Amino acid sequence: MAKQTAVDVAAQQRAREQAEVEQAFMKGVSTLRDLIAPSSIEIHSSYFRLGTKYGRTLYVYGYPRQIYTGWLSSLINIDEVLDVSMYVYPVDSQVVLNNLRKKVTQLEASTSINNEKGKTRDPALEAAINDAEELRDQIQLGAERFFRFGLYVTLWADSLDELNFVQNKIETLFGQQLVFSKVASSQQEQGLNSTIPQMSDQLQIRRNMNTGAISTSFPFTSADLTDNTGILYGINMHNNGLVIFDRYRLENANMVVFAKSGAGKSFTVKLEALRSMMLGTEVIIIDPENEYQKLAEAVGGSYVHLSLNSNTRINPFDLPRVIDSDEAEDALRANLVTLHGLFRLMLGGTQIAANGTAMAALTPVEEADLDQALIDTYARVGITSDPLTHHSPPPVISDLYDTLLHMGGSGPQLAQRLRKYTTGTFAGIFSQQSNIDINNPMVVFNIRDLEDELRPIAMYIVLSHIWNITRTDQKKRMLIVDEAWQLMKYDDSANFLFSLAKRARKYYLGLTTITQDVEDFIGSKMGRAIVANSSMQLLLKQSASAVDVLSDVFKLTEEEKKRLANFPIGQGLFFAGQSHVHINIQASPTEQQLITTNPQAAVQGNGNP
Incomplete structure (x- = not known):
């Protein structure tokens, strides 16, 4: 009996020692939750601190009588870190009809009392009655439904001062549209929980809305130019999506590119040409500065050198x-x-x-x-x-x-x-x-070595020759005219270029017009007409004087005007049809080496213009 007891005591001792070792081991192991969780959280009445970040939750409590589609776009596309949560609760139509009947009765009673007392007409009261009656009719017919809607916004910043600044920006954007918001005072924890992705509405601050009003709050307002076919133009900076587009599916395949020297316009056009060739598009280029020779030789294209000493x-x-x-x-x-x-x-x-x-x-x-x-x-x-x-x-x-x-x-x-x-x-x-015989996927006409007096004449003759070939043998082609401002100086050549832009679609031709002299190009009647006949436009970094000109032509917002003069190389505004996005042009290292005109970038091969 004693021997058995000694064995049990030894086993229990070993079990305790093993448990202590396992416990000590587990103390040194971090779970995934430990790794991603912030170091601390502090909750204050008007803000909270999550690790090193400051946050504040606002809720929207007031809306105007009429609200329009896209009113949230300014908030969605603002350059600040935000979390936006929208809660939509459907309400039974019969319940709404009963409440509306009671509400209309109350409003009409108030109107009758005011009339009996001889008070002046109350326009707000009359508008409320008309809105309620109209909503009753729409719900009764099934054309509208009723919802309870909650909208909360959590702001993030690195300091309290920055947080206050961001709050002021958001409240200003709301106030411009007669939308009113407040800080969730003493409810910051509930506000945080309501805007993190766990679908928990702990604030429960809601507003009645019908289907039409709710639909205007659709949050995905940034333009998306991703298509099933086409080539990759770059990255959509609004939502980090890909801008994949086929210019030949628009009403015309013409494109204009405006940028100051060194902003990446030739890089972008060469990248588009290279990727278009992979899909079977023939590319013809008028090159006044010998920027396309390397690309033509790399893809086995024809390089036509025009000068008084050449045999062409x-x-x-x-x-x-x-x-x-x-x-x-x-x-x-x-x-x-x-x-x-x-x-x-x-x-x-x-x-x-x-x-x-x-x-x-x-x-x-x-x-x-x-x-x-x-x-x-x-x-x-x-x-x-x-x-x-x-x-x-x-x-x-x-x-x-x-x-x-x-x-x-x-x-x-x-x-x-x-x-x-x-x-x-x-x-x-x-x-x-x-x-010469244009029978190659890429043909480059180099006119750099021509005298200045001959350049516009050469561009005119080459364009005419290309136009004759295009009409003779119709294929999917892209014609790139670099430094097109040289043609805009003369009325006849400007008219001819406009004629090309207007008739190109009929012959499956896409005209790309590139210029850095924006004022001269846009300042001419034909220049503006060419822009109007181009379904695609790319605006890269501009000089300060050109920003106002382009802003007037393209109806840019104040934010877009400010960005246009400060875009880094390779970024700009990309217009396609009715949509436009902030785009970042990216190339692979192989493409970079083929098309760059920057010797340093060619050595580094970093994929940027």
Whole structure:
């Protein structure tokens, strides 16, 4: 018996020792709840402190008679840390109808008493009766339902002063819409519990609302441009979603990009071009600063170098090989109109004066003589309005020079003004038959090495050549015109660019217009028209002087105006149709190395413009 007792005592001693060891071990183990929980919580009458953060809960108690859709957008999109909780409790319709009947009776009784006492009419009382009667009718017909609605907002900050500042901002936003809020005094703990995601309404401060009023409080007000198809443009800074969009699904596929130098506009456009090529889109680029050569070589594209010393030739007299019979008959006439604009540009240009008036380079008589000379020049090589003759080799500028030289009127004088393009300084590049073939997923026309006088002319001729190819062979294409402000300086080239923007959709072409000279571009009539005919716009960081101009055109809010002048590189406002978001353009390291023009960024490969 004694032996058995000794064994039991030893076992109990070992069990106690094991329990003590396990207890000591467990004291040193942290659970997941221990890791994510704040170090402490302090509850005060008008605020609470959670770890190192200060918080304060407000509740909304008053609303205007009418409230409009999107009234919460200013709160949802504010640049502050907030927790917003909305509690919606449906109420049985019969209960509401009984209460409304009693309420209407009370209101009408009050009106009768006031009338008997000879008091003046009470507009608020009459409005209340009308609202109650209208709501009764809607509920009776099943067009409306009734709810109890609670709205609570918890603010967060790093200090009490900052917390008071944020509270003032929120109350100001509410007050502008006649929505009234209060601090949940002596109920901060209940307020915190009501706004954390545990669906516990411990404040229970509610307001009666019908279906229409409740629907205006729909909280997801930030624009979302995520589509099932398209390419990734960047990250939506409102909600950290992806901006995936197909520009060819809009009413037109045109896009304008405005930014100051170094803001990332070329980076963004090259990124879009690279990603669009992956989905089968052909890309054609007019490059005035040699920024696209590296990208073209990386993807196996064609790089067309235009200069007086190069062997590349583009003939402005080329005609499109259109198949459509109606367009075929109109091809010559359309090209004659284009050539009129080109030769006005070559012979001095129709420039826009400071007062907005056009200064013509040709007189009406010279215009008429030039028109006849163009028709005769085509006729001399056998090309007439008959589409069957359009397959003959087209004339060149030297043929037009000979025609002008041997005709009467102002022809010889026009020929002398045109001579520098045939046998003079600028001869060769545009005075011979074309020797280029656009048959590549990416084609870049580099005009950097052309003289300043020739640049707008070259851009005009290249655009005309691309337009003829586009009409001849319709494919999904993107045309990028960099530094488009150079075309806006001349009335004829601005009109031609606008014509492209207006007609591009018919030929499955998306025109991207890039400029850093915002004032000149927007200041011209055609520039504004091009913006109006572009369903997509991208506004990156702007100079202070350009912000006011863009704000007027795009109807920006004060907050957007302030941001537009202070955006970091690669961030901006992205407009697509009726929606616009604050976007951050991001590239992968591989894309970064292909498209960056910043040597330091190319070495680092950090994925930012």
